[in-house]
Amino acid sequence: MREVAIIGIGQTPVGEQWEKSIREVAGEAVIAAMNDAGIDSADGLFAGNMLSGILAKQENLGTLIADWVGLRGVEAVKVEAACGSGAASVHMGVMAVASGYMDCAIAMGVEKMSETPMPETTAALATAADADFEGDQGISFIGLNALIMRRYMHEYRWQHADFGPFSINAHANARHNPHARLHEAITLKEYCEARMIADPINLLDSSPTGDGAAAVVLVPADKVHSLGRPVVRVAGSASATDSIAIHDRHDPLWLSAAYRSVQKAYSQAGVGPADIDVFELHDAFSIMAALSLEACGFAERGQGPRLGLEDEILPSGRIPIATFGGLKARGHPVGATGVYQIVEVVEQLRCQAGKNQIPGAKIGMAQNIGGSGSNIVTHILKTD
Amino acid sequence: MREVAIIGIGQTPVGEQWEKSIREVAGEAVIAAMNDAGIDSADGLFAGNMLSGILAKQENLGTLIADWVGLRGVEAVKVEAACGSGAASVHMGVMAVASGYMDCAIAMGVEKMSETPMPETTAALATAADADFEGDQGISFIGLNALIMRRYMHEYRWQHADFGPFSINAHANARHNPHARLHEAITLKEYCEARMIADPINLLDSSPTGDGAAAVVLVPADKVHSLGRPVVRVAGSASATDSIAIHDRHDPLWLSAAYRSVQKAYSQAGVGPADIDVFELHDAFSIMAALSLEACGFAERGQGPRLGLEDEILPSGRIPIATFGGLKARGHPVGATGVYQIVEVVEQLRCQAGKNQIPGAKIGMAQNIGGSGSNIVTHILKTD
Numbered sequence: 216m217r218e219v220a221i222i223g224i225g226q227t228p229v230g231e232q233w234e235k236s237i238r239e240v241a242g243e244a245v246i247a248a249m250n251d252a253g254i255d256s257a258d259g260l261f262a263g264n265m266l267s268g269i270l271a272k273q274e275n276l277g278t279l280i281a282d283w284v285g286l287r288g289v290e291a292v293k294v295e296a297a298c299g300s301g302a303a304s305v306h307m308g309v310m311a312v313a314s315g316y317m318d319c320a321i322a323m324g325v326e327k328m329s330e331t332p333m334p335e336t337t338a339a340l341a342t343a344a345d346a347d348f349e350g351d352q353g354i355s356f357i358g359l360n361a362l363i364m365r366r367y368m369h370e371y372r373w374q375h376a377d378f379g380p381f382s383i384n385a386h387a388n389a390r391h392n393p394h395a396r397l398h399e400a401i402t403l404k405e406y407c408e409a410r411m412i413a414d415p416i417n418l419l420d421s422s423p424t425g426d427g428a429a430a431v432v433l434v435p436a437d438k439v440h441s442l443g444r445p446v447v448r449v450a451g452s453a454s455a456t457d458s459i460a461i462h463d464r465h466d467p468l469w470l471s472a473a474y475r476s477v478q479k480a481y482s483q484a485g486v487g488p489a490d491i492d493v494f495e496l497h498d499a500f501s502i503m504a505a506l507s508l509e510a511c512g513f514a515e516r517g518q519g520p521r522l523g524l525e526d527e528i529l530p531s532g533r534i535p536i537a538t539f540g541g542l543k544a545r546g547h548p549v550g551a552t553g554v555y556q557i558v559e560v561v562e563q564l565r566c567q568a569g570k571n572q573i574p575g576a577k578i579g580m581a582q583n584i585g586g587s588g589s590n591i592v593t594h595i596l597k598t599d
Numbered sequence: 600m601r602e603v604a605i606i607g608i609g610q611t612p613v614g615e616q617w618e619k620s621i622r623e624v625a626g627e628a629v630i631a632a633m634n635d636a637g638i639d640s641a642d643g644l645f646a647g648n649m650l651s652g653i654l655a656k657q658e659n660l661g662t663l664i665a666d667w668v669g670l671r672g673v674e675a676v677k678v679e680a681a682c683g684s685g686a687a688s689v690h691m692g693v694m695a696v697a698s699g700y701m702d703c704a705i706a707m708g709v710e711k712m713s714e715t716p717m718p719e720t721t722a723a724l725a726t727a728a729d730a731d732f733e734g735d736q737g738i739s740f741i742g743l744n745a746l747i748m749r750r751y752m753h754e755y756r757w758q759h760a761d762f763g764p765f766s767i768n769a770h771a772n773a774r775h776n777p778h779a780r781l782h783e784a785i786t787l788k789e790y791c792e793a794r795m796i797a798d799p800i801n802l803l804d805s806s807p808t809g810d811g812a813a814a815v816v817l818v819p820a821d822k823v824h825s826l827g828r829p830v831v832r833v834a835g836s837a838s839a840t841d842s843i844a845i846h847d848r849h850d851p852l853w854l855s856a857a858y859r860s861v862q863k864a865y866s867q868a869g870v871g872p873a874d875i876d877v878f879e880l881h882d883a884f885s886i887m888a889a890l891s892l893e894a895c896g897f898a899e900r901g902q903g904p905r906l907g908l909e910d911e912i913l914p915s916g917r918i919p920i921a922t923f924g925g926l927k928a929r930g931h932p933v934g935a936t937g938v939y940q941i942v943e944v945v946e947q948l949r950c951q952a953g954k955n956q957i958p959g960a961k962i963g964m965a966q967n968i969g970g971s972g973s974n975i976v977t978h979i980l981k982t983d
Contacts, residue, residue, distance in 0.1 A: 216699035236731055259838075268652045268679075272722075273730040275681040278843045278974045288859060290838040291974065292687045295652075295677040297659040303676045307691060314698035315600035316836075338656075346657040347620055452700075454643075454674040456662045463666070475672060590662045590675065 219312045219449040220439045221596065223252025223432030224558040229396040229546030231329040232426040237271050238283040241325040244428035244551075245284045248321065252432035258317035259290035263304030263324030264550035265297055269339045270331045280325070290317075297343035298499065299585025300324060301429070301553025302454075302592035308433045309452040318438065323430035324551035336424065340549070343586045345460035357421065357500070359461055359587045361413035364502035367468050368415060371517035375415050378501040379406040380523030381536075382419045382543055385498060388530065389540025391570040394555075396423050396546030420501040422541075427548035429555040447564050450578075451480030451595035459589045468517075472591040473510035473582060480580070484595040488512035491595075492576040493563045494534055495556035497584035498541045507582055508534070511593075535573050538563060553583030557594055564598040603696045603833040604823045605980065607636025607816030608942040613780040613930030615713040616810040621655050622667040625709040628812035628935075629668045632705065636816040642701035643674035647688030647708030648934035649681055653723045654715045664709070674701075681727035682883065683969025684708060685813070685937025686838075686976035692817045693836040702822065707814035708935035720808065724933070727970045729844035741805065741884070743845055743971045745797035748886035751852050752799060755901035759799050762885040763790040764907030765920075766803045766927055769882060772914065773924025775954035778939075780807050780930030804885040806925075811932035813939040831948050834962070835864030835979035843973045852901070856975040857894035857966060864964070868979040872896035875979075876960040877947045878918055879940035881968035882925045891966055892918070895977075919957050922947060937967030941978055948982040 225247025232240055241262070249255065262277040273279060277291035296303035301324030308322030328336055340356045341349075349359065367373070383406060389395035401419060409419040439446050455475035461467045481487055488511060496511075498504040505519025513534050514522050527533040539545050539559045542552055560579035562568045582593045609631025616624055625646070633639065646661040657663060661675035680687035685708030692706030712720055724740045725733075733743065751757070767790060773779035785803060793803040823830050839859035845851045865871055872895060880895075882888035889903025897918050898906050911917040923929050923943045926936060944963035946952045966977045 238731075265658055266652070268650070268723075268726055271730055272726050272734060274649055274679055274726040275728075275843060275970045275974060277680060278840045278970060279729065281840050282843050282847070282973075286840075287842055288840060288855070291680075291840045292691070292838070293679040295658055295679060296661060296675075307676070307694075310691075310695050310698045310700050313700065314694045316694050316697065339652075342652055342656050342658040344659075345663065346655055347622075350656060454676070455672055456665050456670075456675050458671055459659060459662045459666050471672070586659045586662060589666075590659060 216313050217315060218436040219309045219433050220436040221431045221447045221449065221561055222434055222439055223248040224561050225251060226394050226429040226555060226558050227427050228394045229425045229427035229548055233329060237267055237273060237325060237327040238279050240327055240426055241280045241323065241428045242284045244430040245280065245321055245323050248430035248432050254319060254432060257286060257289060257319045257321045259311060259320050260286060261304040261307045261320065261322045262293045263300035263554060264293055264326060265295055265300045266326060266339050266550065271327060296590045297585035298549045299553060299583045299590045299592050300550040302581065302583030302594060305431060305554060305557055305594065306452050306454050306592050309449050312433045312435060318434060320433045321430055322433060323428060324554035325428035326548035326550040327426045328424045328548060329426050349460050357413045357416060360500045360502060361416045363467055364415050367502055370468060373520050376403065376407050377520040377524060378420065379403045381498055381501045381504045382406050384528050385537040385541040385543035388538055388571060389544030392539040392545060395540040395544055396425050397544040416500055422499045422543045422547040425546045425548050427546065427551045429551050429558045431554060431557055445565050445598040447561050448597050449594065450484035450597040453479035453483060454592040457589045459586060461587050470506045470510040470588045470591065472588055473507055476591045476593040477511045480593040480595045486578060486595065490578050491534060491580045493538055493560060493573045493579040494536050495559050495581040496536050497582055498537055498543050499547055503584060530573055538571050538573060553592060556581035556583060560596050564596055600697050601699060602820035603693045603817050604820040605815045605831045605833065605945055606818055606823055607632040608945050609635060610778050610813040610939060610942050611811050612778045613809045613811035613932055617713060621651055621657060621709060621711040622663055624711055624810055625664045625707065625812045626668045628814040629664065629705055629707050632814035632816050638703060638816060641670060641673060641703045641705045643695060643704050644670060645688040645691045645704065645706045646677045647684035647938060648677055648710060649679055649684045650710060650723050650934065655711060680974045681969035682933045683937060683967045683974045683976050684934040686965065686967030686978060689815060689938060689941055689978065690836050690838050690976050693833050696817045696819055702819065704817045705814055706817060707812060708938035709812035710932035710934040711810045712808045712932060713810050733844050741797045741800060744884045744886060745800045747851055748799050751886055754852060757904050760787065760791050761904040761908060762804065763787045764912065765882055765885045765888045766790050768912050769921040769925040769927035772922055772955060773928030776923040776929060779924040779928055780809050781928040800884055806883045806927045806931040809930045809932050811930060811935045813935050813942045815938060815941055829949050829982040831945050832981050833978065834868035834981040837863035837867060838976040841973050843970060845971050854890045854894040854972045854975065856972055857891055860975045860977040861895045864977040864979045870962060870979065874962050875918060875964045877922055877944060877957045877963040878920050879943050879965040880920050881966055882921055882927050883931055887968060914957055922955050922957060937976060940965035940967060944980050948980055
């Protein structure tokens with residue numbers, strides 16, 4: 216198996232991009248990544264996306280984007296794994312390059328959500344759940360997460376305020392990220408008093424969606440010549456699933472797909488939780504940050520919030536998370552999020568993170584969650 | 600790069616399966632393929648599908664199917680490339696196994712179309728075209744194909760009746776295929792007198808859509824132990840794109856993506872057109888059969904229909920096509936079609952094709968077209 220390196224990254228700001236179509240948002244990130252890599256061609260393009268068919272009436276999205284960015288002719292495909300589509304796309308790109316079928320792959324993610332009225336978007340997002348047995352009941356995606364959070368608070372005796380540090384840290388870190396959707400720091404009081412969305416999830420537990428795209432360029436590591444900056448290698452790339460419906464799980468408070476995928480990724484990379492310098496996790500809702508930290512071995516079961524309360528997740532802590540704002544404040548353009556996470560880890564490992572830099576970061580991890588924990592992709596990146 | 604073999608195949612009949620949900624249709628094919636391969640686990644599942652989000656309100660389809668068939672936990676993803684989704688999914692599976700990331704991959708395709716009223720389905724299928732510059736004009740997918748066929752007839756001086764042999768051959772071959780949607784032979788008179796759909800495309804130029812799923816099991820070729828039947832190897836697996844919109848093409852009568860992908864596949868397999876014993880091509884409309892034969896080197900430009908008129912495409916001819924009925928008569932459940940084609944080639948190479956057997960078939964090719972020729976995947980399979 217050929218080792219794979221990331222030699223280019225690109226991203227657009229997350230927000231409302233009314234003046235741009237989905238191809239334009241996507242193209243901006245892809246072209247930025249190609250420029251960053253210093254390439255003007257590639258063998259293939261993997262487009263991570265969840266909602267283009269429903270929201271933009273556009274399938275065949277891989278072809279559309281390849282065509283738009285000047286890569287007409289190359290292999291291209293759309294990859295969908297709900298909110299995990301972005302990292303799934305990178306995982307496909309890694310396998311394509313590792314296999315030898317491609318010497319240069321572009322993996323990207325894009326979502327364009329602002330143009331659609333919120334009720335339609337909410338219905339579209341619910342397609343990540345089991346349509347026949349969850350969606351048909353009328354429950355929204357945030358409703359499913361609220362069930363999990365409520366049960367978690369009950370089982371492990373946490374108060375709502377105990378989740379505040381996840382949101383506060385994310386907002387603080389987003390202040391200096393020009394690509395973030397939100398740039399305002401928040402206080403615990405603001406967190407506690409934010410309006411309720413789906414009890415116990417309030418507005419400041421929830422990530423904002425939006426329009427955005429991010430992209431990476433993947434090549435065989437042994438073909439990387441001097442780029443005048445650290446080479447970032449893909450040391451682990453692994454994916455796993457759980458039941459699509461929450462009611463089919465033995466324990467809905469344990470992200471078994473996160474555990475499976477991170478164990479595979481740790482094993483591929485030859486590292487463990489103690490080796491991770493920075494961790495971009497999937498804090499679509501505060502509860503998911505807690506569960507991800509537990510599944511990845513950073514906290515005991517039921518003790519995820521403790522890492523927040525003890526400042527371990529801060530840039531200066533033991534396991535810095537959401538270093539550019541996370542889903543909570545950078546924003547969550549769903550099919551693009553997994554690629555944003557990987558782009559941010561690359562920035563950390565290249566020491567290009569500016570005011571968000573985690574000093575001495577050499578090993579970074581990104582974990583992207585699709586559905587209510589049903590499809591989870593973990594990447595571990597390393598530099599020398 | 601590890602060579603990949605197909606050790607299991609499965610398929611459902613194509614038709615109206617009102618009593619089954621999309622997961623049940625998919626599961627039937629996957630479980631058949633697993634039984635055929637003699638396996639009860641796998642490392643990953645690739646679900647080729649175009650329309651589940653729009654028609655079934657179900658994304659996260661890879662997870663759903665893996666969960667349903669008893670593979671909860673394995674890696675799973677949906678792969679979308681319009682009507683080329685099925686073969687794109689197999690191509691992903693081939694790369695996953697070739698890379699070493701997986702030792703056993705299930706690649707499948709599924710589509711469930713009967714439950715949706717035809718106007719909605721027609722609009723959904725148009726998402727394969729350029730939504731902003733083709734779809735927004737209100738043109739349907741068959742309308743785009745009609746433009747191509749009309750221009751082709753004008754440029755190369757063909758009459759409509761000259762395309763009849765494609766449809767007649769497909770219908771004749773489908774008679775003995777239990778999985779085919781249509782089982783009636785047709786005459787040239789019936790072909791010529793069929794009602795018009797989008798001039799010059801009439802009903803008997805057009806493939807019927809439907810519900811259906813097909814699946815293959817992929818493993819490293821060197822790990823195949825005796826199965827008591829010929830081993831079928833993936834000798835070529837290649838994909839390419841063209842402009843998504845027809846109006847952006849220098850020559851809309853030349854399938855450049857077919858040419859690119861087949862040239863790559865020929866090169867990978869070390870074969871040429873003269874070596875192909877059976878060819879499952881993408882005859883969604885008669886015109887596409889002609890264009891595919893030309894792009895793959897079986898006919899000169901503009902001369903595709905001649906192969907039909909000279910009986911070269913019959914089971915006894917130089918290049919048998921649509922040997923189980925093709926899209927025209929087996930049916931075209933869009934995201935599944937590419938996998939049906941590959942399953943059929945495997946049946947030919949295993950000498951399991953019954954009354955449809957092409958004697959002595961050792962090298963077979965399948966070509967799956969997404970969009971109006973914008974995303975095309977070619978596979979070449981070989982047996983000893």
